Amino acid sequence: MQKKNPPILVTRPSLPPVEEYETLVREIFDSRFLTNGGAQHQKLEAALTQKLEAPYLRLFTNGHLALECAIAAFGFFGGEVLTTPFTFISTAHAIERSGLTPVFCDVEPDYYTLNPAGLEARITPNTRLILPVHVYGNPCDVAAIGRVAARHSLPVLYDAAHAFGVTIGGRGVAQFGAAAMFSFHATKCFHTIEGGAVACGSAEFAELLNSYKNFGYRADDEIREIGGNAKMTEFQAAMGLLNLKYFEREIEKRGKVAARYRENLGGIEGVSFRPVPENVKQNYAYLPVTFDPATFGRTRDEVAETLRGYDIFPRKYFYPIASAAACYRERYRPEDTPVALLASERVLTLPMYADLALTDVDDICEIVAACKR
Numbered sequence: 027m028q029k030k031n032p033p034i035l036v037t038r039p040s041l042p043p044v045e046e047y048e049t050l051v052r053e054i055f056d057s058r059f060l061t062n063g064g065a066q067h068q069k070l071e072a073a074l075t076q077k078l079e080a081p082y083l084r085l086f087t088n089g090h091l092a093l094e095c096a097i098a099a100f101g102f103f104g105g106e107v108l109t110t111p112f113t114f115i116s117t118a119h120a121i122e123r124s125g126l127t128p129v130f131c132d133v134e135p136d137y138y139t140l141n142p143a144g145l146e147a148r149i150t151p152n153t154r155l156i157l158p159v160h161v162y163g164n165p166c167d168v169a170a171i172g173r174v175a176a177r178h179s180l181p182v183l184y185d186a187a188h189a190f191g192v193t194i195g196g197r198g199v200a201q202f203g204a205a206a207m208f209s210f211h212a213t214k215c216f217h218t219i220e221g222g223a224v225a226c227g228s229a230e231f232a233e234l235l236n237s238y239k240n241f242g243y244r245a246d247d248e249i250r251e252i253g254g255n256a257k258m259t260e261f262q263a264a265m266g267l268l269n270l271k272y273f274e275r276e277i278e279k280r281g282k283v284a285a286r287y288r289e290n291l292g293g294i295e296g297v298s299f300r301p302v303p304e305n306v307k308q309n310y311a312y313l314p315v316t317f318d319p320a321t322f323g324r325t326r327d328e329v330a331e332t333l334r335g336y337d338i339f340p341r342k343y344f345y346p347i348a349s350a351a352a353c354y355r356e357r358y359r360p361e362d363t364p365v366a367l368l369a370s371e372r373v374l375t376l377p378m379y380a381d382l383a384l385t386d387v388d389d390i391c392e393i394v395a396a397c398k399r
């Protein structure tokens with residue numbers, strides 16, 4: 027097989043027809059209203075509140091600052107946050123940058139989401155918040171996490187950066203916990219170029235989110251919180267409105283790509299996919315594949331290296347786990363979360379995007395299958 031030209035990257039953002047974006051850009055130019063909650067922003071906020079079935083929803087300029095503003099809105103003064111190390115580093119950074127301390131708890135072995143079984147033992151009088159991640163769009167065990175939280179009167183803030191459009195038992199993931207953050211970065215399955223949102227259950231919390239993303243302003247002459255700047259612009263919101271229009275088609279195409287990968291690789295010993303719970307509607311945000319070196323005969327890193335030889339670039343999401351990152355490892359022991367550590371050594375996220383050709387999927391799978399020893 028020849029090298030891929032152009033190379034195949036782990037993801038490629040979908041874009042709406044450029045003429046449609048031009049139309050909205052003209053509207054923005056005509057309005058001379060570029061940010062601070064203009065017409066596009068208002069339309070997108072309303073549309074996403076409905077789409078995500080959120081009681082309340084506020085837009086942000088990116089997911090990371092959305093997470094920091096959500097943490098700020100709880101109003102803690104220091105303390106510990108129970109979270110997972112098997113996530114994009116943003117989750118841990120948002121906690122730490124908010125003056126709180128991440129306490130890394132292990133994940134469960136099927137979905138790699140925060141294991142509710144280990145949570146209670148890590149709760150101390152300093153615990154303020156539980157911050158689980160719907161990793162790869164696989165929802166956490168929200169019922170069990172909710173029970174632990176309720177027993178200890180702790181709020182839950184979900185990092186739902188990967189989980190746009192995912193439903194559990196027909197209910198949008200935005201409905202679980204006190205709040206949930208979504209990322210609309212260009213690499214996510216719904217994007218606004220850069221962007222994010224926080225869904226929450228109370229009007230009061232939504233007001234605080236507005237304040238924290240806009241310097242603490244509650245009204246023209248009333249500055250109540252020490253907020254920063256995390257506002258979404260009109261150009262981002264316009265991109266979101268168009269991507270939203272095509273979102274179901276996007277998911278349909280991603281579903282076909284995911285099915286093809288499973289069909290091609292599903293039967294190979296030592297290669298495994300995350301199971302799909304019956305009551306979950308997926309968004310196929312990522313294509314994580316786990317390689318067991320004992321039965322596959324090759325390590326995840328060897329498979330990645332082989333693919334790179336064909337100009338195919340998968341990613342090791344998530345390696346290293348947060349507790350093993352250079353900026354955290356002095357204070358943590360990655361071995362304390364053995365399931366997360368093992369996942370970080372074995373999972374490879376293969377290329378996944380809506381217009382990835384099925385023939386390319388077949389080629390990728392052929393290369394992967396040929397790695398087996």
Ligand SMILES: *Cc1c(COP(=O)(O)O)cnc(C)c1O
Pocket residue numbers: 088089090091113114116117159185187188209210211220221222
């Ligand atoms: C992408 C991501 C974020 C950060 O979102 P940005 O929009 O890139 O700032 C946070 N958490 C997780 C799990 C992510 O994947």
